[in-house]
Amino acid sequence: MLNDMKPIHVNVAVIGAGTAGMGAYRAARAHTDSVLLIEGDVYGTTCARVGCMPSKLLIAAAEAAHQARHTEAFGVQVKDITIDGAAVMARVQRERNRFVGFVLETVEAIPPCDRLKAKVSFQDANTLVTEHGQLIHAQRVVIATGSIPMLPPVLKGLSAHLLTNESVFDLPTLPTSLAVFGPGILGMELAQAMSRLGVKVKVFGVGGGIAGIRDPAIRDYANKVLNEEFYLDASAQVKSVKEWAGGVEVHYLHRDGAWQTEPFEYVLAAAGRTPNLAGLVLENTGLQLNERGVPVFDRFTQQCGSSAIFIAGDASNDIPLLHEAADQGRIAGENAGRYPDIQPGLRRTPLAVVFTDPQIASVGFNLKQLNQQFKDRFAEGLVSFEDQGRSRVMLRNKGILKVYGEHGSGLFLGAEMFGPAAEHTGHLLAWAAQQRMTVSGMLEMPFYHPVIEEGLRTALRDLNHKLRIGPPVIERCMDCGPGA
Numbered sequence: 161m162l163n164d165m166k167p168i169h170v171n172v173a174v175i176g177a178g179t180a181g182m183g184a185y186r187a188a189r190a191h192t193d194s195v196l197l198i199e200g201d202v203y204g205t206t207c208a209r210v211g212c213m214p215s216k217l218l219i220a221a222a223e224a225a226h227q228a229r230h231t232e233a234f235g236v237q238v239k240d241i242t243i244d245g246a247a248v249m250a251r252v253q254r255e256r257n258r259f260v261g262f263v264l265e266t267v268e269a270i271p272p273c274d275r276l277k278a279k280v281s282f283q284d285a286n287t288l289v290t291e292h293g294q295l296i297h298a299q300r301v302v303i304a305t306g307s308i309p310m311l312p313p314v315l316k317g318l319s320a321h322l323l324t325n326e327s328v329f330d331l332p333t334l335p336t337s338l339a340v341f342g343p344g345i346l347g348m349e350l351a352q353a354m355s356r357l358g359v360k361v362k363v364f365g366v367g368g369g370i371a372g373i374r375d376p377a378i379r380d381y382a383n384k385v386l387n388e389e390f391y392l393d394a395s396a397q398v399k400s401v402k403e404w405a406g407g408v409e410v411h412y413l414h415r416d417g418a419w420q421t422e423p424f425e426y427v428l429a430a431a432g433r434t435p436n437l438a439g440l441v442l443e444n445t446g447l448q449l450n451e452r453g454v455p456v457f458d459r460f461t462q463q464c465g466s467s468a469i470f471i472a473g474d475a476s477n478d479i480p481l482l483h484e485a486a487d488q489g490r491i492a493g494e495n496a497g498r499y500p501d502i503q504p505g506l507r508r509t510p511l512a513v514v515f516t517d518p519q520i521a522s523v524g525f526n527l528k529q530l531n532q533q534f535k536d537r538f539a540e541g542l543v544s545f546e547d548q549g550r551s552r553v554m555l556r557n558k559g560i561l562k563v564y565g566e567h568g569s570g571l572f573l574g575a576e577m578f579g580p581a582a583e584h585t586g587h588l589l590a591w592a593a594q595q596r597m598t599v600s601g602m603l604e605m606p607f608y609h610p611v612i613e614e615g616l617r618t619a620l621r622d623l624n625h626k627l628r629i630g631p632p633v634i635e636r637c638m639d640c641g642p643g644a
């Protein structure tokens with residue numbers, strides 16, 4: 161690893177060895193041997209260390225507990241379910257460390273002369289400086305510095321009992337109680353998981369949003385279903401959160417109308433993430449910055465203005481998800497490596513999944529974008545999973561799916577779902593949208609029986625009818641199979 165203080169000269173410097181940065185490094189390296197990957201903190205990526213993987217591991221434990229508690233309706237008795245909090249967290253950490261280990265192996269495989277462990281900032285558009293004063297002259301730079309949790313004002317000043325995604329997965333055991341601030345994607349996943357693992361959970365939000373759901377009908381449905389499991393107020397009034405030796409006290413207006421003060425062992429800040437750009441001194445680059453301090457960039461080339469600086473991953477504030485970080489990193493790295501030959505890369509159909517139960521998926525154009533870009537030129541099809549055959553067989557018959565299509569062309573435009581196996585339905589729909597399929601074309605595809613996808617077929621038939629292309633949906637269509 162490079163560590164002496166002589167100035168370094170490279171063709172491409174990549175700041176941040178997360179998913180986007182490692183992808184950018186690899187892509188740039190295909191075009192030039194002179195690439196430096198700079199990491200200011202621990203290797204391992206946000207996704208593997210404190211993001212996607214440990215959160216899904218915790219959710220998996222919660223699902224196991226939930227399934228064990230809900231066997232009776234099937235005539236199956238499971239007695240004496242106990243949750244060993246230390247064992248739950250031990251598995252989360254053990255498996256998390258395994259995933260991190262794979263990342264570390266990838267890092268180790270990068271030649272040491274291509275790696276620098278230092279926090280850097282810009283001295284000018286082509287010069288980086290480490291915290292120790294070492295200069296790096298780079299003809300091209302990729303910014304891939306990720307994002308950091310935002311702390312809501314009401315939680316400022318808390319310390320020992322304040323958790324973020326950086327600390328929650330390292331708890332030695334499950335907390336007894338948890339106040340979650342932010343019913344966003346992260347907050348809802350972790351709140352439900354903790355609740356199912358026996359933690360007393362209350363979720364406080366502002367503005368009524370739930371896990372990024374755009375459609376008010378789907379959001380209201382999710383609000384109702386999730387509230388059956390734990391207290392969730394997406395438009396809460398919280399006056400104060402005070403820390404004491406044993407935890408925190410939250411002073412809030414309960415939905416029943418009374419102000420109350422309630423103790424929790426921990427509070428989890430899940431009120432959003434912000435691009436991690438503050439330490440880069442971007443003013444020294446001369447780049448045009450937007451209102452959030454993010455360089456203005458082209459989302460197909462990742463190039464910032466007409467400069468030799470590229471941006472990728474959560475740092476760009478453009479769909480902060482893992483697969484997007486990987487795509488953006490690759491595009492940024494290819495263009496930095498090839499510079500000045502800049503080429504647009506493939507940006508895929510938007511797809512997001514939230515691993516609550518029921519899951520949430522959104523695909524393609526969301527309702528806000530449809531209202532802006534398609535106004536009266538789109539229709540929606542709907543299915544409820546409450547009576548859907550396969551969902552009911554498995555007692556997972558909660559949720560709704562809305563699918564959107566364009567009048568005239570009959571093109572499938574997007575979808576939003578809160579329902580069973582939304583991670584899989586979301587993929588089918590994203591693939592169809594990226595293939596620019598029409599709703600009629602999607603209905604020509606095979607559907608097995610009895611499966612959850614038959615619910616999707618009902619929604620698509622409803623949509624095709626609303627687009628004035630197909631007949632109305634036949635209630636209890638027996639040639640589709642019972643309960644389809």
Ligand SMILES: Cc1cc2nc3c(=O)[nH]c(=O)nc-3n(C[C@H](O)[C@H](O)[C@H](O)COP(=O)(O)OP(=O)(O)OC[C@H]3O[C@@H](n4cnc5c(N)ncnc54)[C@H](O)[C@@H]3O)c2cc1C
Binds near residue numbers: 180210473474
């Ligand atoms: C709890 C949680 C759960 C998530 N679950 C999912 C999920 O299920 N599916 C999904 O698609 N996405 C999920 N995400 C989002 C996903 O983890 C991120 O979109 C992705 O990891 C971003 O990758 P990145 O490369 O942009 O950033 P990172 O992996 O954070 O990499 C940025 C790197 O830059 C380094 N750095 C920062 N500043 C400097 C500097 N000045 N000098 C040098 N180095 C610097 C940092 O130390 C860091 O290593 C989740 C996120 C969280 C927090």
Ligand SMILES: NC(=O)c1ccc[n+]([C@@H]2O[C@H](COP(=O)([O-])OP(=O)(O)OC[C@H]3O[C@@H](n4cnc5c(N)ncnc54)[C@H](O)[C@@H]3O)[C@@H](O)[C@H]2O)c1
Binds near residue numbers: 313
């Ligand atoms: N399954 C996944 O793909 C997954 C899972 C977890 C996280 N993530 C990624 O991590 C990012 C960050 O997640 P997040 O949930 O923190 O952000 P988010 O933007 O999805 O949600 C933040 C929530 O906090 C609320 N909020 C804001 N200020 C608040 C306050 N003062 N008090 C209470 N609530 C407040 C917002 O209204 C919003 O509902 C997501 O955008 C997502 O990209 C993805």
